[in-house]
Amino acid sequence: MPTFFLYGVTMHLPILGLKKGNLPSKISYRFSTDWREPTSIIGIFLTIVFAYLILAPILSLLYDAIQVQFGDQRRAGSPVGGLTSYYLNRTLFSPVSSDLFWEPLSHTLSISIGTILISLSVGCILAWLLGRTDLFGRRWFATALIVPYMLPSWTFALAWRTAFKNREVGGQMGWFEALGLTPPDWLAYGQFPITIILALHYTPFVILLFGNALRRLDSQLEESARILGASPQVVARKIILPLMLPSLMSATVLIFAKCLGEFGVSYVLGLPVDYDVLATSLYRSISSRQPGVAAVIAIAIMLLGMISLLIDARLVRESRKFVTIGGKGSMNRKNSLGKLQFPAYAFALIIFLISVGLPLLVLTMSTLMRVPGNFSLDNFTLDYWVGHNLEFVYVPSGILLTPDLWNATWNTVKIVGFASICSGLMGLLVGYVVVRSKVRPVSIFLRQVTFFPYLVPGIAFAAAYLTLFAVPRGPIPALYGTSVILILALMSDQMPFASRAGISAMMQLGKDPEEAAQVAGARWFRRMISIVIPIQKGSLVAGVLLPFISGIRGLSLFVILAVPGTDVLTTFSLRLLDYNYTQAANAVVLIISALAFFGTLSVQKLTRTNLADGLEG
Amino acid sequence: MPKISLKNVSKSYSKGGLKAVNDLNLEIADGDFMCLLGPSGCGKTTTLRMIAGLENLSSGELVIDDKVLDARNKGVFVPPEQREMGLVFQSYALWPHLTIEENTDFGLRLRKVTKVEREERVTKIMKILGIDSFRNRYPSQLSGGQQQRVALARMLVVSPKILLLDEPLSNLDARLRLEMRTELKRIHKEFGTTIVFVTHDQWEAMTLATRIAVMNNGKVQQVGSPDEIYGRPSNQFVAEFVGNPPINILDLSRKNDLLDFVETFLQRNEPYYRDVCYIGLRPETIRLTKNEADLLEEDLHAPVKIHSIMPTGGNWIIELKAGGVKLHATTNEPPGWEIDEPLFFHVEAALIQMFDDRSERIDQIENLEQ
Numbered sequence: 001m002p003t004f005f006l007y008g009v010t011m012h013l014p015i016l017g018l019k020k021g022n023l024p025s026k027i028s029y030r031f032s033t034d035w036r037e038p039t040s041i042i043g044i045f046l047t048i049v050f051a052y053l054i055l056a057p058i059l060s061l062l063y064d065a066i067q068v069q070f071g072d073q074r075r076a077g078s079p080v081g082g083l084t085s086y087y088l089n090r091t092l093f094s095p096v097s098s099d100l101f102w103e104p105l106s107h108t109l110s111i112s113i114g115t116i117l118i119s120l121s122v123g124c125i126l127a128w129l130l131g132r133t134d135l136f137g138r139r140w141f142a143t144a145l146i147v148p149y150m151l152p153s154w155t156f157a158l159a160w161r162t163a164f165k166n167r168e169v170g171g172q173m174g175w176f177e178a179l180g181l182t183p184p185d186w187l188a189y190g191q192f193p194i195t196i197i198l199a200l201h202y203t204p205f206v207i208l209l210f211g212n213a214l215r216r217l218d219s220q221l222e223e224s225a226r227i228l229g230a231s232p233q234v235v236a237r238k239i240i241l242p243l244m245l246p247s248l249m250s251a252t253v254l255i256f257a258k259c260l261g262e263f264g265v266s267y268v269l270g271l272p273v274d275y276d277v278l279a280t281s282l283y284r285s286i287s288s289r290q291p292g293v294a295a296v297i298a299i300a301i302m303l304l305g306m307i308s309l310l311i312d313a314r315l316v317r318e319s320r321k322f323v324t325i326g327g328k329g330s331m332n333r334k335n336s337l338g339k340l341q342f343p344a345y346a347f348a349l350i351i352f353l354i355s356v357g358l359p360l361l362v363l364t365m366s367t368l369m370r371v372p373g374n375f376s377l378d379n380f381t382l383d384y385w386v387g388h389n390l391e392f393v394y395v396p397s398g399i400l401l402t403p404d405l406w407n408a409t410w411n412t413v414k415i416v417g418f419a420s421i422c423s424g425l426m427g428l429l430v431g432y433v434v435v436r437s438k439v440r441p442v443s444i445f446l447r448q449v450t451f452f453p454y455l456v457p458g459i460a461f462a463a464a465y466l467t468l469f470a471v472p473r474g475p476i477p478a479l480y481g482t483s484v485i486l487i488l489a490l491m492s493d494q495m496p497f498a499s500r501a502g503i504s505a506m507m508q509l510g511k512d513p514e515e516a517a518q519v520a521g522a523r524w525f526r527r528m529i530s531i532v533i534p535i536q537k538g539s540l541v542a543g544v545l546l547p548f549i550s551g552i553r554g555l556s557l558f559v560i561l562a563v564p565g566t567d568v569l570t571t572f573s574l575r576l577l578d579y580n581y582t583q584a585a586n587a588v589v590l591i592i593s594a595l596a597f598f599g600t601l602s603v604q605k606l607t608r609t610n611l612a613d614g615l616e617g
Numbered sequence: 618m619p620k621i622s623l624k625n626v627s628k629s630y631s632k633g634g635l636k637a638v639n640d641l642n643l644e645i646a647d648g649d650f651m652c653l654l655g656p657s658g659c660g661k662t663t664t665l666r667m668i669a670g671l672e673n674l675s676s677g678e679l680v681i682d683d684k685v686l687d688a689r690n691k692g693v694f695v696p697p698e699q700r701e702m703g704l705v706f707q708s709y710a711l712w713p714h715l716t717i718e719e720n721t722d723f724g725l726r727l728r729k730v731t732k733v734e735r736e737e738r739v740t741k742i743m744k745i746l747g748i749d750s751f752r753n754r755y756p757s758q759l760s761g762g763q764q765q766r767v768a769l770a771r772m773l774v775v776s777p778k779i780l781l782l783d784e785p786l787s788n789l790d791a792r793l794r795l796e797m798r799t800e801l802k803r804i805h806k807e808f809g810t811t812i813v814f815v816t817h818d819q820w821e822a823m824t825l826a827t828r829i830a831v832m833n834n835g836k837v838q839q840v841g842s843p844d845e846i847y848g849r850p851s852n853q854f855v856a857e858f859v860g861n862p863p864i865n866i867l868d869l870s871r872k873n874d875l876l877d878f879v880e881t882f883l884q885r886n887e888p889y890y891r892d893v894c895y896i897g898l899r900p901e902t903i904r905l906t907k908n909e910a911d912l913l914e915e916d917l918h919a920p921v922k923i924h925s926i927m928p929t930g931g932n933w934i935i936e937l938k939a940g941g942v943k944l945h946a947t948t949n950e951p952p953g954w955e956i957d958e959p960l961f962f963h964v965e966a967a968l969i970q971m972f973d974d975r976s977e978r979i980d981q982i983e984n985l986e987q
Contacts, residue, residue: 025692032694033673512710515671516768518697519704520724520775530723534714 034438037524043433043442046426050449053492057464058302058456064295064467072292087292100293101300104281111195111266111277112259116252118199122351123206124248129344130207131214134334136345145348148355149204150600151593152553152570154264156197158589159359161268162366162582164188169272172582175362178373190275197265200355202255209254213247246315253312257305261457263556264570268577279459279556286463286560298463306455360593367399367587384583399587408572408588415483415568416551419490423498424544426491428536431502436511447503454496462560465489481563489557494547505539542603549599553592569595619682619778619811621645621668626677627835628663637663639835641677645813645828650805652814652826656858660835661815665781668813669704670697681779703772703780703810707787709764711756717743717767718752724775742774746800762793766800773808782814786821798825819859823847831855853976856897862934862945864970865898874940878919886915890971893979897970903946905935905960918963923954937962 034040068076068084076086091101129135130142148156164183165174176183186192217240225235263279270280278301285294337344366372368380381387386398399405430446437443453461465488469479479485513535517527533540555570562571573588621644628638638660645651653661666672667679670686673694679687686695711720718739725735743749746766756764765785772780782801786794802825805812816822822829823843831838831846831854839851850856856864867879883890898917905921912918921939933952937944939962946962954960971979 025690028692029673029689029694032692032696036694036696510708510710511671512706512708513712515669515697516704516706516710516771517712517723518671519669519700519702520771521698521701521727522723523698526727531712535712537714 039433039437039524040439040442042429043437043439043446046430046433047442047445047449049426050446050492050495053488054449054452054495057461057468057492058452060468061295061298061302061460061464064291065299067292069292071289087296091293091296099276100281100285101278101297104276104278104297105300107191107270107275108260108277108279111191111198112256114191114195115198115202115259116255118195119202119206119255120248120251122199123203123251124210126203126348126351127207127211127214129348131211132219132335133337133344134341135337135348136341137348141348141352144352144356145207146204147597148201149208150597151356152264152555152589152596153198153201153262154268154555155363155589155593156200156355156359157193157265157268158577158586159362159366160193160197161188162372162586163362164193172580173372175373178371185273189269189273193269194265194275194277197269198259198262200351201265202258203351203355205255205258206251209247209251210244213244217243249315250312253308253315257308257312257457260301260305260308261459261556263459263559264574267559267574279457282459282463283559286466291467294463295467298460301460302456305457305460309455360590363586363590367583367590369583372582384587399584402584404567404572405569405588405591408567408569409591411483411566412552412568412570415486415566416490416548416554419487419494420544420548420551422487423491423494423547424540427495427498427500427502427543428505428540429502430495430499431504431506432532434499434503435506447499450495450499452496453493457556458493458554459556459560461493462489462557466560480561481565483566486558486561486566486568489561490551490554493557494551497547498543501539501543505536505543509535541606545599545603545606549596549603552599553596620647621779621811621813622680623664623668624678624680626664626667626674626679628660628667628672628675636675636835638667641832641835641837643830643837643840645811647811648809650802650812650814650825650827652816652822652829653832654816654819654822654829654858655832655838657817659832661817661832662783664832665704665783665813665815668779669702669781670695670700671704701775701777703775703777705765705768705772705780705782705785707784709756709768709785709788711764711767711771713756716753716755717748717759720756720767721752721770721774724771728775738774742770746770746773761788761790762797765789765793765797769800769804773804773810776808778811780810780812782812784816785814786816787818794821801825819861823859831858833858849978849980850897850970851978853895853897853972856970856972860899862900862947865900865903865944867896867898867942869894869896873942875919875942876940878940879917882917886966892973893971894974895972895976897972898944898964899968899970900934900945900947902964902968903937903944903962904964905937905946905948905952905954905962907954907958907960909961912961912963915966916963917966917969918961921960921962923956923958923960925956926952926954 065087066083066085068078068080068082068086070080072086073079076082076084078084091097126141126145130138130145135141161174163175164187165172166177166183166185166188167173168185168188174183174188221239221243222235225239226232230238261279262277263283266275266277266280267283270276276284278297282294282297282301285291285297367384368382369375370379370381370383382398384398385400388397388401427450430450434443434447456464465485466480469476469485469488472478479488509532514527514531517531522530553570555574558568558571559574562568564575567575569588569592573585573592576585576588623641623643626638626641626643627636629636641660641664643664653664655661663672667674667687674687674689676689678685678691681700685691685693686700687693712723715723721739721743722735725738730738739752740749743752746769748763748766748770751759751763751767756767759767765788768785785801786797789797798821801812801814804810814822814825823846826843828840829843829846830840833854839846839855841849846855847859850859853866857866867876869876869879869883879896883893906912919939921937921944924936924938924943927934927936932947932949935946935948935952937946937960944962973979
């Protein structure tokens with residue numbers, strides 16, 4: 001045990017007759033204080049691990065953007081490995097740059113702006129109705145309207161496609177097409193549906209963020225203004241809006257950052273009309289083997305993501321200025337809706353129906369119907385779930401009888417589960433080191449590096465992983481095509497959440513219980529086993545389960561890194577979609593949705609945590 | 618026998634940063650009930666944590682029983698788990714996942730005490746502190762006072778020679794506080810432990826300690842018995858910090874009607890009151906009378922008016938106004954005066970506290986000898 005050894009050294013030094021203030025005594029003092037316990041050793045270990053898992057891929061991505069790739073020697077005018085500005089030029093300034101970068105960028109921006117406008121206006125109204133009024137069925141809506149956020153966003157995209165698909169694309173017809181009404185392209189694909197779907201998906205986000213801020217707003221603030229003679233409009237404009245502004249800005253920036261990395265919806269609805277966003281353009285560049293261009297696009301996504309989240313961090317800091325100590329006097333009185341009760345109720349219900357009810361209904365029905373859009377009873381069948389000898393080549397039997405589904409499920413559980421357990425444990429360790437280590441550079445580095453993936457949209461992060469692990473490097477073999485790369489990438493992607501959970505759990509625990517054990521005579525290892533880990537059991541469980549649930553429905557990371565051998569449920573359903581097996585793809589998405597939904601609910605029950613808690617940055 | 622000495626101890630949390638403890642020298646004798654008293658942020662808890670080994674010294678030396686426990690320039694640091702002390706935290710820091718019995722048992726297990734002996738010692742200490750009926754409960758099921766007893770039991774069961782207490786009474790209500798104070802005094806007698814106790818509550822310090830070290834800005838201001846601290850404060854800070862209502866300090870550099878009387882008094886007693894810049898009057902030394910004939914020539918006296926009278930139950934705090942200056946007096950006899958009634962106050966010369974231009978104490982006797 002190193003502790004013991006070092007301690008022995010320190011005890012002997014004075015006997016050796018070392019003089020005051022000389023170097024050896026300084027070093028031995030450091031070893032007997034700051035470095036005495038494994039905390040610092042673990043800190044160093046974690047530092048190396050995360051430098052490799054988080055920083056190295058990003059650096060390798062940066063390097064890929066300026067280094068000549070195999071096959072590009074002639075065009076770049078220098079040998080493989082030489083430095084070049086070819087990829088930058090090609091992506092940003094060449095004739096193809098508009099297809100590769102500028103158009104996807106403008107699409108991404110216009111989708112983001114549309115999404116933000118719609119989800120903010122709908123979300124704020126709903127948050128106010130839920131938090132500040134006597135809306136009928138408030139409690140039920142409070143959960144029901146959050147559901148879209150628990151489901152994968154492209155669930156709705158698939159439902160949309162099932163209903164509105166037109167003859168532009170082969171395979172099964174859409175419902176409206178089957179009924180003889182051909183939906184125009186703008187309705188079926190591209191910007192309009194993508195914006196609508198993303199807006200519906202991120203509305204819960206606004207409800208949660210804005211609702212939390214509203215809940216914290218003391219209604220006595222409003223009442224004081226009312227008593228001084230302000231009309232409700234003036235109160236809204238002069239009191240509520242300024243106080244809510246930071247949370248609105250924050251929601252705006254976060255939605256923008258999420259839209260940047262959004263892959264699934266744009267893939268499902270943009271592809272048929274060549275409507276590319278940055279994420280799909282990145283995906284295309286990777287699948288058409290242009291790693292240099294892919295690197296440039298990934299860096300661009302990363303930079304945009306980082307800038308917007310840094311702005312958000314800034315806004316959150318600003319909003320702290322407004323935190324008033326409400327104390328016990330804090331009140332939250334409900335406004336009576338009166339005559340508006342019915343329209344308000346209808347509005348909430350309609351939003352629920354179009355964001356949850358209808359899409360799930362469409363998807364479910366589509367998996368039960370032989371011919372799309374034919375609602376006669378004999379058209380309904382369970383064959384696509386449990387049937388045999390279907391006409392498909394790839395999945396000849398019902399989806400539940402297809403071994404591929406169970407393989408993908410098992411892969412999902414294995415990969416996501418393993419990554420979540422690792423990140424949960426690492427998160428707690430990081431929390432411990434950050435809070436306890438006396439070696440400050442280590443704790444600062446760990447806190448920041450584990451948070452870093454939060455700034456990088458998943459798809460760019462996956463691209464970075466691809467550049468680092470696609471080829472053997474030193475003792476590490478090429479990992480592409482194995483589940484290891486998926487586990488590592490997912491784990492790093494989950495670290496921001498895990499390390500924050502770990503840090504806050506350790507902060508909450510405080511030093512006292514551990515120090516009490518120390519004074520009572522317990523050494524480091526003993527304190528870990530008998531005090532720290534038993535007390536943190538609950539937060540460890542939450543720290544593993546929550547990332548697990550969100551990992552199940554994750555797509556953008558997997559779509560870059562998974563191969564058919566390491567299919568997870570999300571990539572499996574995407575593959576089915578590519579083969580135009582609508583029913584099977586929809587069935588798999590329904591399975592994912594069910595897993596994510598019931599998983600979230602049971603985790604919330606089990607750990608008494610709230611989805612909203614994890615959202616605030 | 619444990620004697621704790623801190624020699625030139627300094628502590629700063631960042632290099633060259635603010636010193637939480639600044640060149641502190643303190644000797645704590647065996648069997649002392651030493652109280653570190655001071656306002657929040659004065660470095661008293663840091664000092665306690667350094668004794669426990671939870672913080673290391675930035676410079677200086679910590680020696681207990683001639684054994685160096687912490688000295689940067691000698692390269693020596695003995696970790697807390699090897700110091701065999703007891704420490705009761707302000708938050709109690711009971712382990713929430715262990716029962717009361719397991720909490721109490723923890724230290725003994727680490728010391729590899731046999732099961733029979735463990736049982737015996739745990740039961741004994743629990744009985745002494747009156748918590749043996751809760752042995753199978755968890756900390757969250759106990760009240761603050763009971764938790765406090767468990768925290769104490771947990772540390773006492775291993776019979777530490779030194780017991781450190783970090784504001785252990787601050788989270789208790791008034792009645793429980795009184796009870797625990799008695800308890801602590803009894804424990805100190807019964808176990809003969811050296812106790813170091815941190816508090817910002819002067820009342821607690823006065824009633825419990827055998828010796829008090831008053832601290833401010835990381836430095837010890839005065840060490841002495843409670844009576845010395847109260848009766849002969851070594852500087853203005855100590856005088857003002859100890860005593861409730863606080864001592865009345867008159868700054869002689871100001872000009873007002875009251876100070877004219879004070880000046881007359883001082884001049885009459887030259888040269889004994891040379892160099893005096895501030896004088897302090899303890900509230901209970903201020904006497905009031907309606908009758909000018911009661912005033913003694915050698916006392917300090919001046920006319921005053923009653924500003925307000927506040928009963929505190931058996932005692933009264935009287936706020937006086939004398940020539941634009943507010944003074945607090947206390948009395949335990951029902952005051953029969955009206956608001957704004959003109960009176961005279963007088964203070965016995967020997968009871969006046971005096972301080973020089975650096976706010977240090979001036980002893981009357983020293984001046985007399987000069």
